[in-house]
Amino acid sequence: MAFQRHNLLSLIVMLLIFLSSLFVSFGQMGNLEEVVKLHDNNLVEETSNNDFLQQAYPSYFDMVDDGSKFKGIINIKESVDILTMEKKVGDQTDSNKLKTINVNDYGAKGGGNDDTEAFLKAWKAACSSKGGASMVVPESNTYLLKPIRFSGPCKSKNIIVQILGTIEASNDLSDYKKDGRHWLIFDRVQGLVISGGGTINGNGKIWWENSCKIDKDKPCKDAPTALTFYNSKNLVVKDLNIQDSQQIHLSFEKCVNVQASNLKITAPEKSPNTDGIHVTRSQNIQISNSVIGTGDDCISIVTGSQNVQATDITCGPGHGISIGSLGAKSSEAYVSGITVNRAKLIGTTNGVRIKTWQGGSGTATNITFENIEMENVANPIIIDQNYCDQHKPCKEQKSAVQVKNVIYKSISGTSATEEAIKFDCSEVSPCQGIVLQDIDLKLEGKEGEEEQVKAVCTNVKVSNIGTVSPQCY
Numbered sequence: 439m440a441f442q443r444h445n446l447l448s449l450i451v452m453l454l455i456f457l458s459s460l461f462v463s464f465g466q467m468g469n470l471e472e473v474v475k476l477h478d479n480n481l482v483e484e485t486s487n488n489d490f491l492q493q494a495y496p497s498y499f500d501m502v503d504d505g506s507k508f509k510g511i512i513n514i515k516e517s518v519d520i521l522t523m524e525k526k527v528g529d530q531t532d533s534n535k536l537k538t539i540n541v542n543d544y545g546a547k548g549g550g551n552d553d554t555e556a557f558l559k560a561w562k563a564a565c566s567s568k569g570g571a572s573m574v575v576p577e578s579n580t581y582l583l584k585p586i587r588f589s590g591p592c593k594s595k596n597i598i599v600q601i602l603g604t605i606e607a608s609n610d611l612s613d614y615k616k617d618g619r620h621w622l623i624f625d626r627v628q629g630l631v632i633s634g635g636g637t638i639n640g641n642g643k644i645w646w647e648n649s650c651k652i653d654k655d656k657p658c659k660d661a662p663t664a665l666t667f668y669n670s671k672n673l674v675v676k677d678l679n680i681q682d683s684q685q686i687h688l689s690f691e692k693c694v695n696v697q698a699s700n701l702k703i704t705a706p707e708k709s710p711n712t713d714g715i716h717v718t719r720s721q722n723i724q725i726s727n728s729v730i731g732t733g734d735d736c737i738s739i740v741t742g743s744q745n746v747q748a749t750d751i752t753c754g755p756g757h758g759i760s761i762g763s764l765g766a767k768s769s770e771a772y773v774s775g776i777t778v779n780r781a782k783l784i785g786t787t788n789g790v791r792i793k794t795w796q797g798g799s800g801t802a803t804n805i806t807f808e809n810i811e812m813e814n815v816a817n818p819i820i821i822d823q824n825y826c827d828q829h830k831p832c833k834e835q836k837s838a839v840q841v842k843n844v845i846y847k848s849i850s851g852t853s854a855t856e857e858a859i860k861f862d863c864s865e866v867s868p869c870q871g872i873v874l875q876d877i878d879l880k881l882e883g884k885e886g887e888e889e890q891v892k893a894v895c896t897n898v899k900v901s902n903i904g905t906v907s908p909q910c911y
Contacts, residue, residue: 481843481871536598537571539564541581548579548603554586561588565627570596575636577602584613585662588624590670595629601636601678607664609641611648614662621684623666631674640664640683642709651710654829661685661711667693676700682709687732689716690723701728707755709733714756717743726750735760736786737778741771741800747779754784758815760791761805763825765798765839773802782811785854789818792844793825796864797835805844812851814882819846821872821898823864838864843871852882858908859893861900868897874910875903 539560542548546556564571571594575581583605607621614621621640624630642661650658664683667673671694680687680703687703690696698715705712714730717723719742726749730736736753739746739761753759759778764771771794783789790807812818821841826832841863858879863869881890895910902909 481845481873535569536596537564537567537569539567539571539573541573541575546581548581550580550582552584552608553581554584557581557583557586558588564597564599565590565592565594567597568593570594570598572598572600575599575601575603575605575634577636580604580606582606582608583622584608584610585617585621586623587620588622588627590625590627592627595672597627597630599630599632600634601632601638602634604637604639606639607641607662607684609644611644617662619660619662620666621662621664623663623668624670625668627667627670627673629672630670631676633674633677635677635679637679637681638665639681640687642682642684642705642712645684646706646709646712649710652708663687663689663716665689666691667696669693671695673697674699678702679704681705683712683732685711686713686716688714689718690720691718693720694722696720696723697726698724699726699728701730703728703730703732703736705732707731707733713738714753716740717746719743721745723747724749728752730756732756736783738762739773739776740764741769741773743773743776745775747777748781749777749779751778751781752784753781754786754813754815756786758783758786758788758791758817759807760788760793761802762791762793763827764794764802765800766795768797768799768835768837771798771800771802771839774804776805778807778810780809782813783815783818784813785815787816788820789815790820790846790849791817792821792841794823794839794841794864795825796823796832797837798839799837801840801842803840803843806847807849808845808847810849810851812849812853812879814852814854816854817857817860818851818853818879819849819859819877821861821863821869823867823869823897824862836866838867840867841869844869845873845875846877847873847875849876850878851880853879853891854882856881856891857894858891859895859910861893861895861898861910863897865897868899870899872898872900873903874900874906877906877908879907 541556541560544556544559546553560573564573645661648656650656661684663686666689669692673696676699678701682705703714711734712732713734714732714736716738718740721744723746729752731754734757736756737748737759761773789812823838879891891908893908893910900910
């Protein structure tokens with residue numbers, strides 16, 4: 439019997455050692471080296487080391503560092519917390535374990551009064567609650583807020599903000615003198631859920647009227663982002679209406695593990711720089727089941743972003759779904775692991791776009807656009823490495839962000855322009871590993887005519903798979 443016990447203990451120890459080595463190997467495989475192969479090596483081999491990744495995505499490694507000797511290797515448990523977070527929060531809510539904090543109980547009046555201080559007091563109470571809290575913005579009322587920062591870290595990693603009513607931004611420009619780039623900002627929070635079906639109204643008309651893109655005689659200035667999440671992780675943002683932002687509607691900056699879903703984001707087609715969702719220096723972002731129509735990109739993904747998925751998106755009006763712009767002012771930019779799957783774009787000025795400035799450096803790599811429907815979309819598929827969003831013409835430069843390993847798969851519909859595919863790649867850093875698979879684009883309103891649309895392809899080698907129309911020649 440003692441011998442059997444000894445054998446059993448030995449087997450358990452060996453199993454634990456094996457599992458431990460497996461987890462470490464998994465983390466190293468995901469971060470130290472990746473070889474991408476598809477369709478007989480149409481894509482370009484991708485290798486990187488830990489130092490490169492820390493430079494490209496500094497916020498990611500800063501935030502997952504647990505102080506151990508394995509710095510830089512992803513904490514596997516932490517990376518999947520986002521998948522179970524909503525269930526845990528829901529369980530606690532159902533059992534009445536969360537403390538309810540109503541902004542009205544902290545002095546909020548609504549009806550056009552300044553409720554900034556009341557919201558700050560309510561947030562302080564929620565953030566300091568050890569057992570978690572639900573901060574409630576009641577329905578059937580509109581609360582006026584000046585710029586406000588909801589700061590962490592909080593004592594609990596289980597806070598819900600339920601926006602049932604409407605939050606509206608002050609339209610007094612003098613209220614933004616201290617911080618002209620943010621209206622509502624959540625800073626250094628973990629495990630936060632924001633939902634409720636209510637409305638966040640940026641009240642942006644006064645800002646649009648003063649934009650240099652509307653009135654060219656006015657100086658170009660930044661305007662506030664309506665809702666920003668900064669340096670935060672394990673976030674759920676869902677079931678909200680966000681409208682008429684001063685500039686960007688929703689931004690994730692230096693965030694890790696985010697689910698954004700069931701969002702309706704709207705602004706007039708002519709409102710300048712009103713991106714729907716903006717992702718920068720953030721990792722593990724899931725955007726799904728959302729309707730976005732604004733005056734700029736429906737979704738914009740810029741430098742430092744890694745592992746971003748956008749699924750079931752309806753986009754339009756606007757400038758399409760964009761990666762970039764990247765490399766402005768000769769900057770270094772890195773974007774990788776981006777997937778846009780099941781999207782419908784309607785009447786946008788671009789479809790799926792990668793845009794980089796001349797003179798930059800870095801890479802935009804491992805990008806997939808698939809299962810996308812275009813309806814009267816200008817430039818349905820476009821890589822623009824000569825992007826220039828300024829009044830003066832941009833000078834020729836001798837460097838560029840490298841664009842490589844981009845797959846366009848199962849994209850169909852109608853183009854508003856003759857050029858349905860445009861690859862305007864850099865002469866000094868040509869596009870590599872570009873794959874077109876099962877593409878069927880026609881000219882809007884010209885169904886049945888031959889040679890309806892064309893592909894214009896410069897400094898790029900394209901691999902075609904399946905039926906591809908139009909094709910690069």
